[in-house]
Amino acid sequence: MSEQKTVRFIVTRQDSPDASPYTEEFEIPHRENMNVISALMEIRRNPVTVDGKDSAPVVWDMNCLEEVCGACSMVINGKPRQSCTALVDQLDQPIRLEPMKTFPVVRDLVVDRSRMFDSLKKVKAWIPIDGTYDLGPGPRMAENKRQWAYELSKCMTCGVCLEACPNVNSKSDFIGPAAVSQVRLFNAHPTGEMNREERLNALMGDGGLSNCGNSQNCVQACPKGIPLTTSIAALNRDMTMQSFKNFFGSDKL
Amino acid sequence: MPQNQEFFNRRLHSLLGVIPVGVFLIQHFIINHFAVYGASSFNAAAHFMESLPFRYALEIFVIFLPLLYHAIYGLYIAFLGKSNTRRYGFFRNIMFMLQRVTGVFLVIFIAWHVWETRVAAAFGADVNYDMMADILSSPFMLVFYIAGVLAATFHFANGLWSFAVSWGLTVTPRSQKIMTYVSITVFLVLSYIGIRAIIAFLDPALANM
CATH class of the missing domain: 1.10.1060.10 (Alpha-helical ferredoxin)
Incomplete structure (x- = not known):
């Protein structure tokens, strides 16, 4: 493989509960059987946007990683679901991640349920x-x-x-x-x-x-x-x- | 009822939409339908309704107060929701949105309709076939009235469906599905009766019958 496959993400970010939201785009190397959480971990390791701007790691909530705790819910490509069972290969790119805005946003993708x-x-x-x-x-x-x-x-x-x-x-x-x-x-x-x-x-x-x-x-x-x-x-x-x-x-x- | 005020308000809103407002809607459409048999037939039916005993009490307690409550509380409910049909284009969600859209439109339509007919009657106008034929001779009013009739029949038919769920009559998905077919039938039948009456007011041959 001469060329590395990549995955693009557009993440809605918010620095604090009262701050106004903005979006940032990230591109990360593709891995086999990647889910949204492992992609977010990859972004965390190297939080640089596609424009080359240094950014803060994206904050999200997670716990069980097997869709029984409900903590990692977020809006993925317009649909609220758990990010642990959202497989990157089954999603249209760029993958859009937003917090569930029905709840108060704590930071980035973390909401207060x-x-x-x-x-x-x-x-x-x-x-x-x-x-x-x-x-x-x-x-x-x-x-x-x-x-x-x-x-x-x-x-x-x-x-x-x-x-x-x-x-x-x-x-x-x-x-x-x-x-x-x-x-x-x-x-x-x-x-x-x-x-x-x-x-x-x-x-x-x-x-x-x-x-x-x-x-x-x-x-x-x-x-x-x-x-x-x-x-x-x-x-x-x-x-x-x-x-x-x-x-x-x-x-x- | 100081206890569970909101529960009481909501259930009252649901009940009044069917009884008496829904029942009145059917009765109103059936009287209108007399126009299909000619002006004198319609005028006789309208006159019979006007000359019912206790007319004002009937109008106030069977029509205006329940209708006002249903309209005002309904507006409050409609603006409490946040429609999301673009994200969730499911059939029931679209019905949810249309129920609110038709409801708001009906408040406008019925306010105008009552002003033009019942309030005009209170100021001495004669509510008869000629009055309606005159109103509906304007193309704008014709479209407005057809939209009003369809909005009312939809709102009533779909309201029957949610009434059945809200009171716990239809619990299983299967019973709710069959109720959907029932409500579609109610919508089609009432729309036919309502639109047929409107068309009857446009026919010059019927005006002299």
Whole structure:
């Protein structure tokens, strides 16, 4: 090989949360089976733009490198996805990397996904099992239900569904699809079910599920193929029933 | 309802769009359709509606208040979203965008339509076949009214689809898909009735019937 194959990147950069974004173009040597993260590591080793200008290394977030943690999500060629599973050979060049602007940008490609974790706290997306004494084993979960719930448990809070949602933006405090689907997951659990109405009432609060506009982008964008719109509709039904119970009264808590 | 105010507002908005606003839309289109059988037929139907008992109460509580709430809260919802159909050109996302575009257009169209007919009637104008034939004789108004009718039927049909999801009637992707076909049928049938009535106001032969 006399001539080295190269890969071109156009990266949207931002020096601080309040700074204005700008783009920089990088060209790096191509390697077999390269993903976007290994390309970013290459840029980090030699942060010189195509114009020969010395630049600061591009900052991004990553952790597991196998698409289960959700940390490395960014907008790649216009689509939000994980950069670890974005293979360079499968992408059109120049490859455009942008942060998920639905979230506050910390620096370059790093965003602050706190609102998602706050949402999980808001809807109590966990199963309370702590007591002052041993509560014994909980009710069993049927195997077919466990398999069904496993699909919902694949959510890694990556933020792609929020980025794709037209109703999640700086003007609205909509909770977004991820936390909604987690309510479905924990309400389906035999022990989690005991706090069912607490989660439903949280989801009926301000910024809750009723802000959904049914554009159904989330289910198309989800990298884990979670049936988010089915979760949304299922919880809409649960919220309808819960609101009747709240207003008219019911002994079935 | 101090608790869950937003939830209540949203659900009320969704409900009012179907009942009574959607029901009124169908009723309005059916009355309009009498124009197809001639001016006297339309005038008789319009007169029957005008002479219903408790007319003002019906108008205020079945039409104007629900419509105003749906329009004003709908504008708020529309401008809260940030359309992204260029990035995500999926069918439902385009429907989401069109629902908001037709909604905003309908606020303008219905405001004008009410001004031109119902408010004019309050100032003594006679709402009859000739009034509509006169309005629709202007090519601009004809296009404006056809656009208004199509926007209304689309907004109602697509609104029925999202009503079914928002209240949790259609949960599975399959039921949502079949509801899409139902809403397309509603759109086509109502558009046919609405446009046919408009065309009837253009026919000079019908004016003397």
